Amino acid sequence: MQQSEDPTRRIDSDPTRVMPPPGGSPPPGGQPPAPPSDDGGSSKTVLIVIGALVAALAGLAIGALVVAGGDDKTKTVTSTGTTTLTTTTATTDTTTTEPTISQQSAKSSAASAASDTANEAGISIPPSDFDVRCTAEGGGGQASTWNCQATSSSGQCSGPLTVVATADGSAAVQENQVACGE
Secondary structure, X not given: OOOOOOOOOOHHHOXXXXXXXXXXXXXXXXXXXXXXXXXXXXXXXXXXXXXXXXXXXHHHXXXXXXXXXXXXXXXXXXXXXXXXXXXXXXXXXXXXXXXXXEHHHHHHHHHHHHHHHHHHOOOOOOHHHEEEEEEEOOOOOEEOEEXXXXXXXXXXXXXXXXXXXXXXXXXXXXXXXXXXXX
């Protein structure tokens, strides 16, 4: 059975029918008309927006570099307005002094260490029987390091020692090369 067309229905309300543009003839092949061509205005707008975003990002990057750069004592950042930010960091110079000991303290420690070495070798020589000579590294009557030479009065034990000042200001033997013979 064939369906009859509604005579009251308008032709231009049929969605399947291609109508010519008003006042024109139908396009060839019954195709709908092409959309209007782009005159390039919208692409120029997009390029301008992208350029503005790139410029804003570059400005932020430069601002971050200015804030992060410079020395640690004073940093000044000036923006294109009326705002100026100045940060000052105080620097404290600290001088540490090494503990020192006197020559007498170095000699006493060296003699005790030499006596202990002799006792370990089975020879009983008291600290007072050692002739100890010490020279300060860097000279002076007070030093943090003393190079000493100890020799027993019997001549059985002798050798170099290094005596250093400890943090609490006492003397300690750092290197003992005293040797004893029979």
